[in-house]
Amino acid sequence: xxxxxxxxRIARPADEVWKTVSDAAGISSWFPGIExxxxxxxxxxxxxxxxxxLHEDVVNIDHDLRRFQYxxxxxxxxxxxxxxxxxxxxxxxxxxxxxxxxxxxDSLVDLLGxxxxxxVQGLKAHLEGSS
Numbered sequence: 001x002x003x004x005x006x007x008x009r010i011a012r013p014a015d016e017v018w019k020t021v022s023d024a025a026g027i028s029s030w031f032p033g034i035e036x037x038x039x040x041x042x043x044x045x046x047x048x049x050x051x052x053x054l055h056e057d058v059v060n061i062d063h064d065l066r067r068f069q070y071x072x073x074x075x076x077x078x079x080x081x082x083x084x085x086x087x088x089x090x091x092x093x094x095x096x097x098x099x100x101x102x103x104x105x106d107s108l109v110d111l112l113g114x115x116x117x118x119x120v121q122g123l124k125a126h127l128e129g130s131s
Contacts, residue, residue: 001080002106004113006099008120012127014095018066018087020127021097024058030126032118044070080104083116097123 010017020026024039027046036047039058046054055074059082060067066087072078081103088096099120101112 001102001104002109004101004103004109004116006117006120008097008124009090010095010097010124010127011093012095013093014066014087014089017095017097017123017127018063020123021066021068021085021087022061022063024061024068024070030119030123032122033115043073076108078103078105078108 020030024044025037027044028034028037033049034046035049038045042058044056044058046056048054053075054072056070057073058068058070060069062068068085070083072081072083081101083099083101086098086100088098090096097120099116101116103109103112
C-alpha cells in the first residue's frame with residue numbers, strides 16, 4: 001500500500017474551508033478535472049473531464065474534527081483506497097488542509113499524486129480567489 005500527502009495553507013477561517021470541503025457534491029467547484037458531482041445516501045459520483053465516472057463511498061464526515069473521508073469504489077482499478085481531507089485551524093483567519101490517500105496498487109501513485117496536489121491548490125484558489 002502506498003501513501004500520499006499534500007498540504008496547503010489557506011487564508012480563510014478553518015470553519016469556512018470546512019464548509020466547502022464537507023459539501024460532498026460541491027467538489028466540482030474546486031477540484032480540477034471534476035466537471036460534476038452528486039452525493040446521496042453515503043455515496044458520491046464524480047464525472048471527470050471526458051465523461052469518465054468515478055464512484056465513491058463517503059466513509060466519514062466529522063464536523064468536530066473537520067475530517068472528510070471517502071473510498072473509491074468504481075471507475076478506477078483500486079484494490080484499496082482511503083482518501084482523507086483534514087482542515088486544521090492555523091490562526092484565527094487561516095487553515096491548513098492536509099489531503100492524504102492510501103492506495104493499492106502502488107502503481108496508481110503516479111496518477112493520484114498530481115491529482116491530489118491539484119485538488120489542494122484548486123481549493124486554495126477557489127477560496128482565496130473569492131475575496
